[in-house]
C-alpha cells in the first residue's frame with residue numbers, strides 16, 4: 001500500500017494551487033460572496049488553464065480540494081459547470097454524448113442536475129414532477145428546488161416521474177431526461193440570500209407543459225432512480241473533496257494566525273486547549289482524506305463502494321463544519337473579519353447537499369446490515 | 377422580579393415581537409434595525425429597560441431584563457443585542473444625564489468597540505488623543521450608527537466620541553446583521569474621556585453581563601428550536617413526518633431539555649451567585665451553537681436560505697461568543713472559581 005499520489009496527480013494539485021494563488025483572492029471572494037455573483041471569468045480561466053477535466057477524476061478530486069481551500073464559493077463555482085455530466089457519460093447514447101457532453105467538457109456550456117423539489121430532496125423517490133409521453137415527445141410539469149447552476153445552465157439532467165408505480169415501489173417509474181433551459185414554459189428564478197456558497201448560482205425551476213423530444217430520455221424509461229443513485233455515488237466523492245478543501249483552508253488560516261502570534265512574542269496566549277483544537281482539526285482532515293481517497297480509489301476503478309463513499313462524504317462534511325467553527329473560535333476578531341467567517345458559512349452546505357449527513361448514515365446502515373445478513 | 381411577574385413580562389415581550397419583529401425579521405437582517413423599530417422598542421420600555429428611571433429608562437431588575445433579552449433574541453438576536461448594548465454598555469459607561477436619556481428613547485444612537493476586552497490580539501486600528509483632538513480608526517464597532525461611540529484608545533483611555541467620526545459598515549458581516557459592525561474613522565474634538573483604565577472598564581462591562589449573554593444565547597436556542605419543532609411536525613420525508621424519526625425527535629428533545637433546565641435557572645437567577653451565573657452563560661452559549669446547528673440541519677435546504685429565518689440563529693450563536701464576550705477570559709474565570717486559584721492558563 002502506497003499513500004503517495006503518482007507524479008501526475010501531485011502535479012495536478014500543484015497546478016490547481018498555482019491557479020488558485022493567481023486567480024482567487026480574499027478580496028474577489030468577498031465580492032462574489034456579497035454580490036451573490038457567479039464568477040464567470042474564473043470558470044472560463046479554469047478551463048483555459050486546463051484544470052477542469054472530469055475525464056481525469058483523480059486530478060479533478062485534488063483540484064477541487066485546492067480550489068475550495070482558497071475559497072469554497074469560487075472553488076465550487078469554477079468546477080461545478082458539468083454537474084450531472086456523469087449521468088450522460090454512463091447511461092446516455094452516443095448522440096446525446098456528442099450533442100451535450102463535448103460542450104460542457106470544453107467549458108462552452110453549463111449544465112445542472114435537477115432532482116430536489118420543493119416537497120423534498122432526501123426522499124428522491126418521492127419526487128412529483130411528471131413527464132407524460134405523447135408521441136415522440138415528453139410533456140413535463142412540476143418544479144425543482146435549489147438547483148445549482150439553475151438560472152444559468154444551458155441544460156439539465158432532470159429526474160422525472162414517467163409512470164406511477166403499479167407495484168407500490170416508489171423508486172420505480174422514474175426516468176432521467178435532458179431538458180434545455182430555454183424552452184417555452186420553463187421558468188427559472190435565482191434563489192438569493194443563501195447562508196454561504198454565494199458565488200454559486202442556485203435556482204428554483206418551474207416547468208409548465210415543457211416539451212422535450214423523446215430522444216432526450218437518458219437510458220431506459222423507469223431506470224432514473226438507479227441512474228441518479230449511481231451518479232450520487234460518484235459526485236459524493238467530489239463533495240467530500242470540497243469539504244476537505246474547506247477544512248484545510250480553515251486550518252491554513254488558523255496556523256497562519258497562530259504563527260503570527262508566535263512571531264509577535266504572544267506564544268503564551270496559544271494555550272494547550274488551542275493547540276489541541278488545531279491538532280483535532282488536522283487529524284480529522286487527514287482521516288477525511290484517507291476515507292475519501294479510499295472511496296475514490298474504489299470508484300475510479302469502477303468498483304464503487306457506496307458504504308465507504310457515504311462515510312467519506314458525511315465525515316468530511318462534518319469535518320468542514322467542525323474545522324470552520326473551531327477556527328472562528330480560535331481566531332476571534334481576526335477570523336470573523338477575514339476569510340474564515342465565509343468559510344464557516346460555506347461549510348454548512350456540505351452536510352446538506354448531495355445527501356444530507358443523516359441520509360449518508362442511513363445508507364451506511366443499510367449496507368452494513370445487508371452485509372451482516374449475508375447480502376439479504 | 378418574581379416568576380409570575382416574569383411570566384407577565386414575557387407575554388408582553390412576545391406580543392410586541394409578534395407585532396413588530398416577526399414579519400420583518402428578514403428585512404432586519406438585510407437592512408438593519410429601523411429607527412421606527414428602535415422607537416417602538418423604546419416606547420414599550422424595552423430599549424432602556426435596564427436604564428434608571430431618572431434618565432427615562434424602565435429601571436427594571438436583572439431578571440426582568442433577562443426576560444426581555446431572551447424573548448427578543450428568539451425573534452431577532454440583533455434586536456436583543458441592541459437592547460443589551462443600550463442597557464449593559466451605554467448604561468454602565470455613560471453618566472446618568474441627558475445623552476443617556478436620549479439613548480434610552482432611541483433618539484440618539486449608540487455604538488461601541490469592546491476591544492480590547494473581547495479579543496486583544498485583533499488588529500484594532502490606531503486611535504490616539506493628541507492635544508484636544510482624537511484621531512484615527514477603531515475597528516469592531518457594533519451598535520446603531522448615526523450617534524455617539526465608545527471606544528478604548530491605544531493608550532488605554534476609554535472615550536465617548538460624540539461627533540466627528542464615520543462608521544463604514546462592513547455590509548455582510550457574520551452576525552447581528554441588524555446592527556452595524558464597522559470601522560470607525562475618527563477626527564474629532566467632540567469627545568470625553570470616561571476612564572483612564574479603558575481596558576479594565578471594558579473587561580468589567582463584559583464580565584458584568586454574563587447573565588444577559590446567557591439570556592440572549594437561550595433566546596437564540598429557543599427561537600431556533602421552536603421553529604424546528606414546528607417544521608419537523610409538518611415536513612415529511614419517506615412519507616413520514618420528520619419528528620417521527622428517532623434521531624430527529626431525540627436530538628431535538630434532548631436539546632429542548634437542556635434549554636428548559638437553563639431557562640429555569642435563568643428565571644431563578646436572583647438566587648444564583650456570580651459563579652453560577654458564569655456557569656449558566658458557558659452552558660447557554662455552548663447550547664446555542666449546538667441547537668442552531670441541528671435546527672439548520674433539520675430544515676434541510678430551506679435552513680440554508682435566509683427566508684426561513686433559521687440560518688441567522690446559526691450565525692449569531694457563534695458571533696455572540698466572539699463579538700460580545702471573551703471566551704478565553706471566561707475560561708480562566710471559571711477555572712479560577714472551580715479550583716479556587718488561578719488555573720487553566722497554560
Ligand SMILES: Cc1cc2nc3c(=O)[nH]c(=O)nc-3n(C[C@H](O)[C@H](O)[C@H](O)COP(=O)(O)OP(=O)(O)OC[C@H]3O[C@@H](n4cnc5c(N)ncnc54)[C@H](O)[C@@H]3O)c2cc1C
Nearest residue numbers: 115116120121122146148354356358613621673674676677
Ligand atoms: C445551495 C444548494 C444547492 C443545491 N443544489 C442542488 C442541485 O444542484 N440539484 C439538486 O437536485 N438538489 C440540490 N440541492 C438540494 C439538496 O440536495 C437538498 O436540500 C438535500 O438533499 C436535502 O433535501 P431537503 O432540503 O428537501 O431536506 P429534507 O429532505 O426535507 O430533509 C430535512 C432534514 O431532515 C433530515 N432527514 C430526512 N429524512 C430523515 C430520516 N429518515 N431520519 C433522520 N433525518 C432525516 C435530513 O437529513 C435533513 O436534515 C441544493 C441545496 C442547496 C441548499
